[in-house]
Amino acid sequence: xxxxxKGRNYAAIAALDRLFLIAIYAAAALFVLLVIMLFGSLxxxxxxxxxxxxxxxxxxxxxxxxTEQFGALPLIFGTLVSSFIAIVLAGVVGILAAAYLAEFxxxxxxxxxxxxxxxxxxxxxxxxxxxxxxxLAPFVRNxxxxxxxxxxxxxxIFSGTIYGTSLLTAGLVLAVMILPTVTAISREVxxxxxxxxxxxxxxxxxxxWETVAKxxxxxxxxxxxxxxxxxLGRAIxxxxxxxxxxxxxxxxxxxxxxxxxxxxSVIANEFTEANGALYxxxxxxxxxxxxxxxxxxxxxxxxxxxAVLKGDRA
Amino acid sequence: MMAVAEQPPYExxxxxxxxxxxxxxxxxxxxxxCASIGAICLLIILGYVAIQGAGAINWSFLTQLPAPVGETxxxxxNGIIGTVMTVGLATIxxxxxxxxxxxxxxFFGRGWMPEVVRFLSDVLSGIPSIAIGLFAYILWxxxxxxxxxxxxxxxxxxxxxxxxxxxxxxxxxxVPRTIREGALALxxxxxxTTLVIxxxxxxxxxxxxxxxxxARVTGETAPLLFTAFGSPFWETNPGNPMAQLPLQVFNYxxxxxxxxxxxxxxxxxxxxxxxxxxxxxxxxxxxxxFNR
Numbered sequence: 001x002x003x004x005x006k007g008r009n010y011a012a013i014a015a016l017d018r019l020f021l022i023a024i025y026a027a028a029a030l031f032v033l034l035v036i037m038l039f040g041s042l043x044x045x046x047x048x049x050x051x052x053x054x055x056x057x058x059x060x061x062x063x064x065x066x067t068e069q070f071g072a073l074p075l076i077f078g079t080l081v082s083s084f085i086a087i088v089l090a091g092v093v094g095i096l097a098a099a100y101l102a103e104f105x106x107x108x109x110x111x112x113x114x115x116x117x118x119x120x121x122x123x124x125x126x127x128x129x130x131x132x133x134x135x136l137a138p139f140v141r142n143x144x145x146x147x148x149x150x151x152x153x154x155x156x157i158f159s160g161t162i163y164g165t166s167l168l169t170a171g172l173v174l175a176v177m178i179l180p181t182v183t184a185i186s187r188e189v190x191x192x193x194x195x196x197x198x199x200x201x202x203x204x205x206x207x208x209w210e211t212v213a214k215x216x217x218x219x220x221x222x223x224x225x226x227x228x229x230x231x232l233g234r235a236i237x238x239x240x241x242x243x244x245x246x247x248x249x250x251x252x253x254x255x256x257x258x259x260x261x262x263x264x265s266v267i268a269n270e271f272t273e274a275n276g277a278l279y280x281x282x283x284x285x286x287x288x289x290x291x292x293x294x295x296x297x298x299x300x301x302x303x304x305x306x307a308v309l310k311g312d313r314a
Numbered sequence: 315m316m317a318v319a320e321q322p323p324y325e326x327x328x329x330x331x332x333x334x335x336x337x338x339x340x341x342x343x344x345x346x347x348c349a350s351i352g353a354i355c356l357l358i359i360l361g362y363v364a365i366q367g368a369g370a371i372n373w374s375f376l377t378q379l380p381a382p383v384g385e386t387x388x389x390x391x392n393g394i395i396g397t398v399m400t401v402g403l404a405t406i407x408x409x410x411x412x413x414x415x416x417x418x419x420x421f422f423g424r425g426w427m428p429e430v431v432r433f434l435s436d437v438l439s440g441i442p443s444i445a446i447g448l449f450a451y452i453l454w455x456x457x458x459x460x461x462x463x464x465x466x467x468x469x470x471x472x473x474x475x476x477x478x479x480x481x482x483x484x485x486x487x488x489v490p491r492t493i494r495e496g497a498l499a500l501x502x503x504x505x506x507t508t509l510v511i512x513x514x515x516x517x518x519x520x521x522x523x524x525x526x527x528x529a530r531v532t533g534e535t536a537p538l539l540f541t542a543f544g545s546p547f548w549e550t551n552p553g554n555p556m557a558q559l560p561l562q563v564f565n566y567x568x569x570x571x572x573x574x575x576x577x578x579x580x581x582x583x584x585x586x587x588x589x590x591x592x593x594x595x596x597x598x599x600x601x602x603x604f605n606r
Contacts, residue, residue, distance in 0.1 A: 017504040024421070027414030028431050031479075034472065035434045041452040042445070093348045100345035115597065117352040122593045123359060124533025126560045127582045130567045131359050134366075134575070176355045183352060209338035230440065237442025239536035240564060264444050264536070271448070272540050287448040291441060298440035302433065 039295075042288040049281035057285060063250040063261075065270070070282035072289065074250040078167065078260035082246060083235035085171025085256070086178055091228050093175075094182025095217070098224075101183070102190040103212045114187065121180035129244030132173040137164035137245055140172070145257055160255040165247035168256040173241050178231040185230060189223030189308055190216060226304030233297040237290055239264035263290050360586065367583025370576045380546055380562065386573060390581050392548050393559035400463050400542060401532055403552060404470030409524065411471075412478030417508065419479065420486035431479075439476035446472050447537025454541070461543035463556035469537040474527035481523025485516035522600045529592035533585045535560040559585060 043050075049057065053070060060071025097117070101110050145162035152158045193216050201211040217224070247259020248269060263286045274280045374389050381388025415431065422428045447469050454465035489512050497507040513520070535558075538544070543555040544565070550556075559581055566578035 013503045020505045020508070024414050024418045027411055028418040028427065030411065031415050031431060031475065032434060035438055037453075038441070038446070038449045038472075041449055045448075045452055093351050096345040096348035097352060100342070100349040104342050104345060105349065113349055113353060116356055117349075119590060119593055120352050120356040122529055122589050123356070124535070124560060124582075124585050124589060126533060126535045126563050126567075127359065127363060127586050130563065130578055130582050131362055133567060135362055176359075179352050179355070183349075207334050207338035209341035210334070213341060233440045237440070237444070239442060239444040240560075244564070244568060264442055267444050267448065268536055268539055271451075272543070284448060284452075287445045291445045294441050294445070295437055298437045299433070301440075302436045 039291060042284055042291055045284035046281050046288045048277045049285040052278060053282075057282075058289075061252060063266070065274070065279055068276070068278050070278075070285075072263065072286060074252050075261050075263045075266055075286065076289075077252050078170075078246065078250075079236055079262040079264070081167050081256070081260065082170040082174055082242065082262060083232060085168065086174035086235045087228060087232050089171070089175035090179045090182050090231060094179050094227075094231070095186050095224055097179075097183045098186035098190055099212055099217065102187045103216065104208070114184070117180050117183050120176070121184070125177065125238060125241040126244075128173055128177055129241035132169060132241060132245040133165070136172060137166075137169050140164055140166065140169045140257075144168075149257075156254040157256045160253070160257055162257040163247055163259050165245050165259055166257050167246065167260045170242050170246040170260070170262075171256070173245050174235045174238060177238060177241060178234050181231040181234055182227050185227035185305070186220070186224045189220045189227065189305070192223070192309055193219050220308075222304055223308035226301040226308065229297055229301035229304070233294045233301065236297070237264060237294050239268050243268045363579065363583050363586055366576075366579035367581075370580025371583060375577070375580055379548065380557075380577075383571065388577070390557075390559055390562050390577065390584075392545065392557040393562040393581070394584070396463065396542065396545070396549065396556040397532065397559045399550065399552065400466050400556065400558065401470060401528060403464065403467035404474060404531060405524070405528060407467060408471035408474040408478055408527065412475050412527075413482055413513070413520070415475070415479050416482030416486060419483040432483075435476045435479045438472070439480075442536070443469070443473055443534055444536040444539075447539065447541055450537060451540045461541060461555040463542045463549075463552040463554065466538050466542035466556075466558070467552070469541055470531040470534065473531050473534065473537075477527035477530055478523050481526065482516070482520045485519030485523070486512060488519065489515045518599055518602070522596045525592050525596035525599065529589050529596070532592065533560050533589050535564050 049070060053060065057070065057072055058076065059073050060069075061073040062069045062071045063074060064070075101114055105113065141162055141164035145168070148158045149162065197215050197219055198211055201215040202208070206214070242262050243265035246262060246265060248261050248265060249259040250261045250266070251258070253260070267283050267286055267290075271280075271283050274283055374387055376389055376394070377391050378387065378389035379392055380390060415435075419428050419432060449472070450465045450469035454468055455461055493515060494507060494512055497511045498504070502511070538558045538561050542558050542561070544561045545555045545557045547557070563578045563581040563585065566574040566581070569575070
């Protein structure tokens, strides 16, 4: 009699185990499904716009909700230029900062400093936007802009009227925002470089700096490139901070002092007021574009980083 | 005499070495300056928000509804409650799903399916939050024809999942295999072993990940624009549009009124403090484990 009940318990336990296993599989499947649905629903929503404008959506420069003419070129321009400014500034500073944290800094300093830079990444983007709008934008308009114009004004990118909310301001805010990403991941990549290389270089008589600049950094270039690409993805998709400081005008201007517009800020500003399937479709197509671009950019950087960090995922 | 004859090339060498050391020193100093730029940026922003925001935070700021244009006073109490509710609901959605997915990754290791999940999770963490907000809109707002806090929680949960997945997977992996095998050998079932032995053993790192994921979405604004939408009222029904602190900061900041800018600074200070506390808490939980 007891044997039977025992057997029954085993059966129940085995069934519970199976159920648990199914739940684990189901959760994983649901997760994959959600990502696929994310892509699918954007395509479906963007369909009217995809049909009407086709690929020309990408190189038409008219963004006019009144006449229902939608071309994303000025938005792509604003997104790329502001992100480019950010990546140049944050790239240089971030890689050097990572070299310091990984190679030069004493550990009592490296640890708290890394943590502080991590905290910078935690600051909400709306706070960056607020600071950019009320502190950085006036600074660019009154001090930095006139200075650049006086010294480098012969360049077309520093010509024209100086606006506070401009491509340059957006680029600066984005640079601060992606700096922690570049720094933290580059640092991890540099730390992962084999110690043999350093020792070999030092034993040949190279100074510490020569070892870092000529051996360690070149050896980490693939991973650092991955970090840069990842940060680029962040900059392209950043919404609220950019919206607050870029001036929101869908025009293509040569000057960095001119206001501009980005893919994400158009969605942020116009989506709740959009009416008509075509307008909403065009905005969703912008979202789809952001999704596809960041999918490619992130996928690429992850594959690079997987190869470098071997298992430790950044 | 021989030594004297040899001196010139010797001296030239050490001269070169001095230059190389000088370059080394300058290079190191440059990297140190670059490393401090990030910290300085944080200090400047924190300082500005603290100075501008401290004046705005008072009792009515924390307890009252927003005042209409033209009236002074008023607060962001409904936004604070709304944000806490929305983030709380997102945590409730994301935690079990994220934990189960992490168990999947930790137990099934390196097959093609876990690799796909891992890759998608990493890529999802880089998808702009506004695109995820659009997804939440299409799925939960468009069919019901009104904005809701639930849709915002859904978007937040998607933003939290990659963080929970990664930290929990690593946490579960770090539990020694022998503990798990020992429990199974004593006759405990798979479920009991996992939920009573393995997950509790990994709990500190899991909690750290949870805190970080909560910090990640607290202060997130973009997806709220067309999910929770905001509301001037006390709203506690997650099926309705709900006030959100980050949205209030955004809307007040871009408004033309000086007194509203003041409230935006106050809200920003509140947000930044909440996020920093969450991050520091996460760090403390993790280090407490190592010190034990």
